[in-house]
Structures are given as C-alpha cells and as structure tokens.
Amino acid sequence: MYCPAAFREDRAEVLHAAIRAYPLATLVTHGAAGLTANLIPFTLVAPPSGPVLLRAHMARTNPQVEELRAGADALVIFQGPQAYVTPAWYPAKREHGKVVPTWNYIAVQARGRASVTDDAAWLRAQIDQLTDEQERGRAVPWAVDDAPAAFIAGQLRGISGIEIPVERLEGKWKASQNQSQAARSAVAEGLREGETPSASMADIVAAAT
Template identity: 60%
Template sequence: MYQPAHHREDRLAVQHALIGSHPLGLLVTAGPGGLMANPIPFLVDPGRSPLGTLRAHCARANPQWRELDKVDECLVAFQGPQAYVSPSWYATKAETGKVVPTWNYITVQVRGRPRLVDDPVWLRQQIGDLTRSQETGRPDPWAVEDAPAEYLATMIRGIVGMEIPIARIEGKWKVSQNRTAEDRAGVAAGLRADDAAAAMADLVAAWRGAAD
C-alpha cells in the first residue's frame, strides 16, 4: 500500500480498533484459481499471536476457501470512514487558487498465512462470538442459542472457518494531515454538512497535520 509518512498509522491498538468497528474485510487470494476477492466479516483476537489473529468463516459453497489451503499468504483489507474532499473548502483556495480535489479515508491491510478450520466446536464458538460482537447493546439482542439446535447444526455444516495469524499489518489514515490548520478546519466544516461524512469530519478535526 502506498504510504506517505504523514499518513502512516502504526499503532496496533488503533489498527485493531478499526477492524473491530468495520469488521467486513475484503479477503483477497491469488491461488491456482486466479485472483479472488470476497467480503467477509472478521473478528480480531489480539492475544493469539504478536500482531493478533483474524478469525472468520465463509459458506462452504464459496470456492475461495479451497484457495486458502494452497497459498502462503492472503490479504484482508478493512475500509473505515471515507469521503470526497472539495477544494472549495480550503482557505488556500481564496489565497492562491492552487487546490485540487482529493479523497480522505482510513484503511487497514492485513497479510498472513491462512489456516482452515473445519471443526464444529470451533465454528459454533466463532458464530457465537461474531453474533455477540454485533448484537451487544441492542434492546433485544438475538443469540445463536435462539435458533433450534437441529437447524443450527445444519447451518454449521454449510460453513468453513479460517484463522489468519497476522504477519504484517498496515494502517493508513488519510485525513488531510498534509493541509494547514485553516484548510483542515474548512474540510471538517464542509464534511459536517453531510451527515454521512460526520465520522470523517471528526477524524480531520482530531488529527494534527504535518504542516502544524
């Protein structure tokens, strides 16, 4: 991943937090079947290896899991908040006119050697953990135990698990750090006009810039 120094985010806890808040990763493999990419929700287990271990499952009908057993490395990309940045928001526009559009985003990329898990006990734990991670906090949370046991056993037979001990992890926070404080203030204000971009507005306001 292209990594200008002022966009690097190397703090492991921050990287893991992004995976936790945006768990739908894009799993990419380049095996005998060629390039494959599928969106799959992941959990990150910080204590299973020095950089953490990703855990997930996919449908047995998905051909990508067979590729995992034939590759030495796979890539999982996690995408956080993102937003278009208009040059009209920069204070520099009025001063020099030397501005162009860009796109802000935060992302984490993970690489590691995958391991398949076809154990019903492991799979039951995995779907329980993943469900709790999303249902906790809801007024009436659904639990895996709410499904009939026979139905659940049938569903588990239809999935395959995977673990990916993280060998390399990169974080990139492109949140206008290369702009002046005045430009960043304008970007944050412009983004807040769109409710969908509020998370990016907060990131721009919180990060110090390389120009400070």
C-alpha cells in the same frame, strides 16, 4: 500499500479498534485461477502474547476455501469512513486557487497465511463472537442460541472456518494531515455541514495532526 509518512498509522490499539469497528473486509488470495476476492466479516483475537488472529467463516462451497486450504497467502483489507473533499472548502481556493480535490479515508491491511477448519466447536465459537459483537448495541440482543440447535448444526455443516495469524498489519489514515491547520478545520466543518455530511470522517480530520 502506498502510505506517505503523514498518513501512516502504526499504533496497534488504533488498528485493532478500526478492525472491530469496521469488520466487513475484502479477503484477497491468489490461486491457480488468478486473483480471488470476497467480502467477509472478521473477528479479531489479540492475545497478550503471540500473533494477532483474524477469524472468519465462509460457505464451504466457495472456491476460495480450497485456495486457502492449499496454503495461499491472504490479504485482508478493512475500510472505515471515507469522504470526498472538495477544493471549495480550502481557504487557499479564495487566496490563489491552486487546489485540487482529494479523498479522505481510513484503511487497514492485514497479511498472513490462513488455515482452514471444519471443526464445529471452532465454528460455533467464531459465529458466537461475531454475533455478540454486532448485537451488543441492541436493546434485546439476538443470540445464536435463540435459533433451534438442529438448525444451527445444519448451518455449521455448510461453512468452513478461516484463521489468519497476522504477519503484517498496516494502517493508513488519510485525513488532510498534509494540509494547514486552517485547511483541516475547514475540511472538518465541510464534512459535517456540506451537501453530503460525513460526521465520522469529520471527527477523524479534526483529530488528525
């Protein structure tokens, strides 16, 4: 991933938090048929020692499963908040007009070689973790156990589990860090109050240095 120094994010805790906050990622592999990409929600396991693990499940009939079984390298792309930045927000537009539009965003890329499992216990643990993470903010969270056991067992037979030990993790926080403090403040204000508000991206720009 092209990442100028101003936009690079290397702190593991920040990258992990972004993955947990925006778990739906693009899983990219390259096999005999060329490039394959699918959107899949991932769970993150970060043990005290050993590699960080990304876990997911997908339909067993998905051709990408066979690519992963064959040992394909995997690229997993997570994307967080993003927003268009108009030159109209920059003080420099009024001063000299030498400004252009841009796009602010956060992205995390993980690389590793996946393994595939059809073990029912592994699959159940992964869907439990994914469900619990997404339901925890609800007043009455739904749990996998709320569905009939036989129904869940049938669903598990139709999916395969994916585990990727992360060999490389990169983050890019493009949040106007290459602009002056006055410009960053103006962008944050514009993102909060503009025609298409983006409060989350505004907070990221305001916190960027």
